Amino acid sequence: MTLELKIQPLRYVLAVVEEGSFHGAAKQLHRSQPALSMAIRDLEERLGQPLFEKSQKGQLTPYGEYCLPRFRELIKQHDRLAADLQHVALGQQGRVTLATVPSVASRLMPEFLAAFIAEYPHININLHDENAKFVCRMVANGEVDLGISSVWAQDERLSYTHLFEDNIGVVLHRDHPLANRKSLQWQELKEERFIANGTSRLLEKTAAASLVDNNDFYISNMISLIAMLEAGSGITTLPRLAFPVDNRKLCFVPLSEPKLVRQIGIIKLANRSLSPSAQALEEVILKRLTAVRS
Amino acid sequence: MTLELKIQPLRYVLAVVEEGSFHGAAKQLHRSQPALSMAIRDLEERLGQPLFEKSQKGQLTPYGEYCLPRFRELIKQHDRLAADLQHVALGQQGRVTLATVPSVASRLMPEFLAAFIAEYPHININLHDENAKFVCRMVANGEVDLGISSVWAQDERLSYTHLFEDNIGVVLHRDHPLANRKSLQWQELKEERFIANGTSRLLEKTAAASLVDNNDFYISNMISLIAMLEAGSGITTLPRLAFPVDNRKLCFVPLSEPKLVRQIGIIKLANRSLSPSAQALEEVILKRLTAVRS
């Protein structure tokens, strides 16, 4: 019952008015002249009033004059929408939100994001850094599109795409007797003062668990932790990525027994697909990471 | 190249979201379920992104969430426009402008307009009264949609639809010796003081022309003219319709020799069709006038 207008015949009308004739309009639109005649006649019948004068060819009726700017308006709105949706679909426009653990945020994201904004300059980016647990929670709650983190716990709602492994090692002062070793076993650390940190959870339920368990020192703040270690007041374990690259006073020695790694990967909602912008970012990250490997 | 959206598939998407399933939406839209599946798949392909999650049935993707309110907006605009155009086309909305000679404006239009606004309460009306020459000019200039007047001059651009004839008669004081006659010949008026008025042009080039030609009195204002005649200061001629109906002091006696009439009709632009509102008004006038006749 409610009249349904198609966009295309409206364009035909505009073209005819613009060109002043059906012939010219047909040429402009790469259509045959009868195609326009028929489409416009159909439109006129739907509306219940002629748009063009039957006698004076190519001339609008008063009703046509009334319709014309309104047709223009609808077409304009249609085209704006179509362009916008297409942009967003292609990931050329939009917003991505992601959360990563601090080490990834500071060591990897700068490069990833630089590559990303080079390719998709009109996408807004929103980066949070939080610990692994919070990253997962933010993804699960839909607060961010993506997370990059180690898996905190099995969660039905989340999907995990592996990116790389990050070796866990001992961080100690460069003057420490064990500082020049190629690798260390946990037993060698039993007598050291162990300072736990946010990443120490990774030792839980491993052979090295007792390092953390029987321990009273815990410093969550990375700056404080580093300062403590630089002062030679103890040792800790960190994933390699979390170890500050150009630190002159500290050494990173991988643990060989047990060999520990944290799995870093992309966390997404399992039952939800990504927004086009988020897809674009994920793609860039994956491409970038495999490029570095090879 | 520029993506062309059709309105209907967008409605399908809205319905699926609203109903929460393709089946429910299909029922609501009186379509089969595959019709929706296919239409929406096609739309997704055009956009380049899925709108619904493939796993979780009837659930929007983030891209779908982005699109949904925009689809709603376009559909709303489409529907508003369609309804508006249809209203205007049916003459249920709009504006008519018309110009008539004063006698028609005061004696006939009140009834016509009452009938018109009863049938089309939402159309705006704009009524000018002007002399016949001006009425024609206003129509010719497109200042009004319609005119009701006697034809002023042959004009290529104007079309004339005859409505009725208006007899011309002599207007004189009720106490005048000729006042009780059934009709008069112009020769009987030769000795009278003739006061010309705006309608005296109608005598030009008729047998009675000399009444006007050899005459120094001319009063264009109807009120003044009537007052002059009521004072017994002369006589004039008027079309019957221009003679004030319930005047107690004056008489109207038709001219029989020559028998003179003015032709009253509808004046339109010849090469332009009427707006739907104007069509509606013309129709009401014609119907009303033939109804009165029969």
Add this chain to the structure above:
DNA sequence: ATTTCAACATAAGCATAGCTTATCAAAACT
């Protein structure tokens, strides 16, 4: 006047868009 031309309308035919019914496959209830 007659011809000619340029415009739109009409007709016939074809490809495809958009629908239907029937059937399948997978997920969600019972």
Add this chain to the structure above:
DNA sequence: AGTTTTGATAAGCTATGCTTATGTTGAAAT
């Protein structure tokens, strides 16, 4: 496990929207 409910797929029909070819008409040219 069996049943129901969901969306996807297939085959087939019809209407839409286009094409080319041919009328028709009114205005300009001869």
